[in-house]
Amino acid sequence: MLQTLLLPILLQNTALPRLLPGPMDGISEGSFISAMSSRGWVSAWWTPFLRISTGVPRMARLQNWLQPYLDSGLPVVAQIMGIHSERLAETAKRLFILGAAGVDLNCACPSPTVLANGGGGTCLLEPEWISQTLLLLREKCGHRLLSCKIRAGYQSPAEIPVLAAALRLGQPDLLTVHYRTVREMYQPIPDGLERLRRFRELLPDLALFGCGDIRTPQDALQMYSAARIDGLLVARGLLSNPRLLRDIALQCQGIPPVPVSEREKISFLRDLSQPSAGYSASSPNGFVLRLAGTLFGPDSQLFARLVQLRKLGPTWDYLGELLQQP
Numbered sequence: 350m351l352q353t354l355l356l357p358i359l360l361q362n363t364a365l366p367r368l369l370p371g372p373m374d375g376i377s378e379g380s381f382i383s384a385m386s387s388r389g390w391v392s393a394w395w396t397p398f399l400r401i402s403t404g405v406p407r408m409a410r411l412q413n414w415l416q417p418y419l420d421s422g423l424p425v426v427a428q429i430m431g432i433h434s435e436r437l438a439e440t441a442k443r444l445f446i447l448g449a450a451g452v453d454l455n456c457a458c459p460s461p462t463v464l465a466n467g468g469g470g471t472c473l474l475e476p477e478w479i480s481q482t483l484l485l486l487r488e489k490c491g492h493r494l495l496s497c498k499i500r501a502g503y504q505s506p507a508e509i510p511v512l513a514a515a516l517r518l519g520q521p522d523l524l525t526v527h528y529r530t531v532r533e534m535y536q537p538i539p540d541g542l543e544r545l546r547r548f549r550e551l552l553p554d555l556a557l558f559g560c561g562d563i564r565t566p567q568d569a570l571q572m573y574s575a576a577r578i579d580g581l582l583v584a585r586g587l588l589s590n591p592r593l594l595r596d597i598a599l600q601c602q603g604i605p606p607v608p609v610s611e612r613e614k615i616s617f618l619r620d621l622s623q624p625s626a627g628y629s630a631s632s633p634n635g636f637v638l639r640l641a642g643t644l645f646g647p648d649s650q651l652f653a654r655l656v657q658l659r660k661l662g663p664t665w666d667y668l669g670e671l672l673q674q675p
């Protein structure tokens with residue numbers, strides 16, 4: 350049964366892997382895309398949200414945004430977020446023309462800025478808006494892979510039945526649930542898997558992907574079997590183990606994963622700090638530092654050294670020197 354997770358799921362004639370990187374604004378971008386793709390540590394991409402506000406972005410802008418993901422040669426689910434259903438639907442249509450494998454409507458983001466603008470997680474307060482927007486996306490995009498990413502309620506998981514009813518009406522091809530509510534932000538909750546199971550019971554015929562706190566292959570397999578989901582997204586777990594999706598795939602085949610070596614981590618960080626990958630060599634290395642902190646720990650010597658270096662150029666050189674050492 351676990352082997353099913355290794356097979357793509359066919360949605361509207363699009364084969365989508367079932368083990369996916371969760372979208373992470375500010376992280377799954379730029380050099381992270383190429384560093385992960387070139388190592389075979391991901392088999393598809395799910396972009397962070399593109400906010401659609403004042404108008405439908407021009408094709409050239411959409412292409413600029415999507416191209417780094419398309420360059421990976423992997424299927425790409427493009428995520429959009431906003432409150433104007435017509436604009437969202439027109440943007441989705443354009444993204445399909447540009448080569449997206451799927452388009453996902455973000456109804457999940459809990460960021461205070463996003464909520465203040467009425468988008469992301471706020472949409473959960475208007476379930477009928479979700480149904481209508483999904484139906485409009487369908488009208489514009491036809492038989493293309495349409496997805497919706499939500500949290501398990503805005504205030505409380507008691508909202509699950511109403512949300513499930515709205516999704517039944519909206520008929521996306523795929524529903525992804527991060528099992529916390531918007532109000533819960535990222536705090537620990539005891540009943541995440543139970544909430545996913547509830548969605549499964551209420552929407553037995555809809556492809557359902559789960560998401561939340563998957564840090565190890567065991568977490569993934571537990572979510573898969575406890576909630577009978579069809580696939581899963583791993584986000585923060587990739588920051589401490591960027592090979593986690595591969596490890597989950599190995600575990601499904603009964604092969605125990607081997608931890609990422611120190612050398613592989615340094616090589617990964619070096620690829621992230623590559624000055625040519627859309628960053629300027631003189632810009633701060635904050636993004637690389639964040640990953641160094643999660644990979645090596647904030648108390649590690651390597652982290653301390655990268656803090657001293659501050660800029661991407663010197664960081665790239667230093668990590669290159671480390672790789673030269675036997």
Ligand SMILES: Cc1cc2nc3c(=O)[nH]c(=O)nc-3n(C[C@H](O)[C@H](O)[C@H](O)COP(=O)(O)O)c2cc1C
Nearest residue numbers: 371372373374397398527560561562563583584585
């Ligand atoms: C830094 C960061 C940025 C995120 N950006 C997005 C985003 O753009 N779109 C989205 O749907 N979810 C976003 N998420 C949520 C994740 O995709 C995921 O649903 C959530 O973190 C729970 O999964 P995890 O416990 O595996 O991290 C973000 C999460 C983090 C930590």
